[in-house]
Amino acid sequence: MFETLKHGAWIEKKVQTAEEKIEPVLKKIGQNADFMQWKVLEAFREMKVSEIHLHSSTGYGYDDLGRETFEAVFARVFGAEKALVRPNIISGTHAIAACLYGVLRPGDELIYLTGRPYDTLHQVIGSYQDGSGSLRDYGIEYREIPLAEGQRIDWDTFREAVSPKTKMVAIQRSRGYADRPSFSIREIETMIRKIREICPQAVVFVDNCYGEFVESKEPTAVGADLIAGSLIKNPGGGIAKSGGYIAGAEKWVERAGSRLVAPGIGTEGGATHGYMHDYYQGLFLAPHVVAEALKGAVFAAAFLEEAGFQTTPGWEEPRTDIIQQVYLGTPELLVAFCQGIQSASPVDAHILPVPSPMPGYEDEVVMAAGTFVQGASIELSADGPLRAPYIAYMQGGLTYSHVKIGMAKAMDFILETGQIDGTLQV
Numbered sequence: 375m376f377e378t379l380k381h382g383a384w385i386e387k388k389v390q391t392a393e394e395k396i397e398p399v400l401k402k403i404g405q406n407a408d409f410m411q412w413k414v415l416e417a418f419r420e421m422k423v424s425e426i427h428l429h430s431s432t433g434y435g436y437d438d439l440g441r442e443t444f445e446a447v448f449a450r451v452f453g454a455e456k457a458l459v460r461p462n463i464i465s466g467t468h469a470i471a472a473c474l475y476g477v478l479r480p481g482d483e484l485i486y487l488t489g490r491p492y493d494t495l496h497q498v499i500g501s502y503q504d505g506s507g508s509l510r511d512y513g514i515e516y517r518e519i520p521l522a523e524g525q526r527i528d529w530d531t532f533r534e535a536v537s538p539k540t541k542m543v544a545i546q547r548s549r550g551y552a553d554r555p556s557f558s559i560r561e562i563e564t565m566i567r568k569i570r571e572i573c574p575q576a577v578v579f580v581d582n583c584y585g586e587f588v589e590s591k592e593p594t595a596v597g598a599d600l601i602a603g604s605l606i607k608n609p610g611g612g613i614a615k616s617g618g619y620i621a622g623a624e625k626w627v628e629r630a631g632s633r634l635v636a637p638g639i640g641t642e643g644g645a646t647h648g649y650m651h652d653y654y655q656g657l658f659l660a661p662h663v664v665a666e667a668l669k670g671a672v673f674a675a676a677f678l679e680e681a682g683f684q685t686t687p688g689w690e691e692p693r694t695d696i697i698q699q700v701y702l703g704t705p706e707l708l709v710a711f712c713q714g715i716q717s718a719s720p721v722d723a724h725i726l727p728v729p730s731p732m733p734g735y736e737d738e739v740v741m742a743a744g745t746f747v748q749g750a751s752i753e754l755s756a757d758g759p760l761r762a763p764y765i766a767y768m769q770g771g772l773t774y775s776h777v778k779i780g781m782a783k784a785m786d787f788i789l790e791t792g793q794i795d796g797t798l799q800v
């Protein structure tokens with residue numbers, strides 16, 4: 375198949391070198407997938423998952439056996455007291471917002487410990503009382519603690535920031551689309567212990583997006599009170615068509631549920647229409663699918679490094695999420711990278727992505743996303759803002775083969791720009 379590429383011989387060679395290099399890393403990822411698969415199967419067995427649970431409710435959705443059992447399975451896998459996994463949570467942002475509004479009350483303060491949160495949360499937090507219904511609009515105060523040297527938690531600043539009003543401290547596990555490291559479960563465990571020392575009254579929240587199933591534990595198993603994420607990322611296993619989850623201590627999950635629906639109804643209602651079958655099967659597949667995406671990210675890092683690009687994390691570095699950052703260095707190379715990935719997509723491969731303005735972003739953004747589920751980033755996708763140092767954030771891949779082909783095609787597009795020399799180092 376390399377013959378169909380313009381620079382196939384060079385690319386094939388680099389693919390081989392990269393694959394040989396990463397073999398031990400892929401093996402480790404496979405071992406974690408085995409462990410997590412076991413954990414998921416144990417939870418299915420313990421909760422006696424049966425054919426009847428795969429069907430869904432209608433109307434109010436009271437006493438939905440499938441949903442209740444699924445949420446119990448999910449909570450077990452995540453080491454949480456309780457979980458809400460719902461199709462009426464429309465995205466990760468919605469799940470996170472329900473947690474914040476569920477816990478915080480006027481006069482309380484929220485502190486983000488890991489620097490500036492993910493873009494979509496800026497308007498949830500709000501910058502002034504503008505009637506939009508943001509947290510600020512409800513008189514909830516907000517502070518964030520910028521990472522020291524862009525890397526580490528600044529405990530001194532946190533200590534000074536904490537006050538009796540500090541009700542909630544938030545941690546973002548994944549880098550998301552920021553140029554900073556992601557935080558491992560071990561680091562999160564240490565953070566939570568320190569937060570408890572400095573601010574014992576705080577509810578500790580973790581934005582767990584992109585982290586699920588990457589390590590052998592989730593933040594709820596190492597002390598987080600509340601976590602949230604999206605089902606069209608890792609835990610939906612590429613099967614869930616939409617939805618989000620909230621998990622943690624029963625009290626706080628109930629509060630988030632009251633906010634999500636209405637006080638008095640809380641977590642008790644909510645029809646699951648046709649979703650339950652996909653949710654069960656998606657959770658069953660998630661350990662494997664996340665491992666495929668991770669293997670793909672490791673391959674991409676090694677392959678792109680072979681071609682002279684800087685990548686974060688490096689192929690041999692430990693990972694806690696599925697995001698791969700690639701420093702392309704010029705706008706042309708960033709666009710070529712995304713166009714190459716798009717051309718290897720199962721859907722819309724014939725479409726050429728071009729940079730365009732996006733609401734909420736200062737610079738134009740270029741995106742590759744030929745996915746079965748709109749916006750699903752557990753499927754192979756890549757994007758980046760058109761600003762220096764021209765970083766592409768790539769993630770996902772339902773199969774390792776797909777990511778490999780995506781990278782080969784991306785490299786073909788890159789070499790076509792003439793900006794890197796594909797005759798060197800063969």
Ligand SMILES: *Cc1c(COP(=O)(O)O)cnc(C)c1O
Pocket residue numbers: 465466467468470492494546548549550551581583584604
């Ligand atoms: C994806 C993501 C979110 C939520 O995004 P949605 O697109 O609303 O699902 C929040 N935080 C982080 C770190 C993310 O990666």
